[in-house]
Amino acid sequence: MPADTTHSPRLDIHRRILDLVRTGRARTRSDLVALLHASASIVSLRTRELIDSGELIDTGPLSSGTGRPSRGLALASSERTLLAADLGTYHARIGLAKAHGEVIDLRTLKIDSSSGPKKVLDLLCATIEEMIADNINSGMPAAGCIGLPAPIDHKKGWVDSSSRLRGWHHFPIADLFSARLGIPIAIENDADIMALGEHLEHPELQHSITVKAGGSIGVGVVIDSRLHRGATGAAGDIVHVRMPAFGDLPCACGKTGCLDTVLSGLALARQWSQAVGSPQDLEDLLNADFNADSAALDLLRTAGSRLGEALSVIAGLLNPDAVFIGGRLSTSETFLAAIRAALYTNCHPLITKNLLIEATSAGIDAAFKGAVASAASIAGLQTSSPHVSSRTITQTARDF
Numbered sequence: 389m390p391a392d393t394t395h396s397p398r399l400d401i402h403r404r405i406l407d408l409v410r411t412g413r414a415r416t417r418s419d420l421v422a423l424l425h426a427s428a429s430i431v432s433l434r435t436r437e438l439i440d441s442g443e444l445i446d447t448g449p450l451s452s453g454t455g456r457p458s459r460g461l462a463l464a465s466s467e468r469t470l471l472a473a474d475l476g477t478y479h480a481r482i483g484l485a486k487a488h489g490e491v492i493d494l495r496t497l498k499i500d501s502s503s504g505p506k507k508v509l510d511l512l513c514a515t516i517e518e519m520i521a522d523n524i525n526s527g528m529p530a531a532g533c534i535g536l537p538a539p540i541d542h543k544k545g546w547v548d549s550s551s552r553l554r555g556w557h558h559f560p561i562a563d564l565f566s567a568r569l570g571i572p573i574a575i576e577n578d579a580d581i582m583a584l585g586e587h588l589e590h591p592e593l594q595h596s597i598t599v600k601a602g603g604s605i606g607v608g609v610v611i612d613s614r615l616h617r618g619a620t621g622a623a624g625d626i627v628h629v630r631m632p633a634f635g636d637l638p639c640a641c642g643k644t645g646c647l648d649t650v651l652s653g654l655a656l657a658r659q660w661s662q663a664v665g666s667p668q669d670l671e672d673l674l675n676a677d678f679n680a681d682s683a684a685l686d687l688l689r690t691a692g693s694r695l696g697e698a699l700s701v702i703a704g705l706l707n708p709d710a711v712f713i714g715g716r717l718s719t720s721e722t723f724l725a726a727i728r729a730a731l732y733t734n735c736h737p738l739i740t741k742n743l744l745i746e747a748t749s750a751g752i753d754a755a756f757k758g759a760v761a762s763a764a765s766i767a768g769l770q771t772s773s774p775h776v777s778s779r780t781i782t783q784t785a786r787d788f
């Protein structure tokens with residue numbers, strides 16, 4: 389029968405050492421001796437065990453006045469905490485995770501992005517400060533990443549579009565968060581972090597395209613396992629591609645006949661409402677599709693074909709290993725099958741020869757995982773984001 393290590397004194401002192409170093413209360417072995425009321429030999433032994441296991445690092449001699457200098461201790465980078473957030477139009481998922489992948493706290497907030505950035509960001513900041521206080525033993529996050537459903541100027545740290553997230557254009561989001569939380573913050577497009585998170589789930593892949601197909605359509609591109617944002621951060625922004633088959637409905641961008649006017653969740657809900665003759669939303673359409681309603685099947689088949697045609701141009705250009713479909717629409721097998729068929733019809737066989745075309749395996753957590761990886765990157769940390777398991781996220785999620 390294996391020994392019960394739940395209350396092992398050795399593991400308990402390991403945990404207490406990590407907590408003291410993480411929270412900055414102990415910087416040296418001498419600090420640990422004083423704070424733990426333990427002998428120097430025990431502290432030395434347990435500290436060595438943590439260094440050998442890769443959880444602590446010895447940072448070398450600290451400068452001191454006289455006498456033999458103490459050697460510094462620090463948390464290994466994989467143990468550092470990171471902040472990650474994925475904002476939608478009406479919901480936000482915010483979490484703290486360690487760079488090695490363990491989720492510390494994850495919450496879902498109701499927001500209304502149309503109320504403007506100041507109100508939403510105040511609410512987010514208050515929630516983040518509460519999370520940090522509730523998990524004080526995890527220490528301050530080393531950095532954070534926030535995903536937003538809009539074109540992003542990554543360098544400036546703001547939304548770069550007056551037609552998406554109205555009122556957010558050029559509002560200094562990253563600067564505001566950094567100033568309030570005192571840590572570096574990156575802003576990313578939501579489809580981009582979803583693409584990064586999904587790509588990290590498949591370490592065997594080199595190039596992938598991920599489509600976020602929900603309320604709106606976004607595409608993230610990963611080349612050589614690195615996010616490709618493009619010259620102005622708009623790489624993969626195909627929603628304003630115009631084709632004759634898309635008709636001439638007015639689009640939020642000011643033009644007519646964009647892909648977004650026929651394929652976004654809102655556009656599909658409008659078409660389904662017209663077909664049924666009463667107000668319907670995207671969930672109603674997906675339910676009808678699940679129940680094999682022939683009109684719903686036709687509508688989603690047409691939508692999937694149109695998206696597949698647009699994606700075939702990108703696939704032909706980039707020759708990816710995989711095309712992943714995420715977001716609410718990815719739950720429709722009809723939609724996925726139509727995308728697959730359009731890609732096979734419109735791409736050269738060399739492009740589709742080994743092409744993986746499937747729903748995202750990380751699902752709703754892909755964007756969160758990508759945000760953790762992005763935050764780790766700006767903090768200069770190694771991340772093991774692929775190992776942020778859905779099970780871990782579900783267990784630690786706290787919805788309110």
Ligand SMILES: [Zn+2]
Pocket residue numbers: 627628639640641642643644646648
């Ligand atoms: Zn448009």
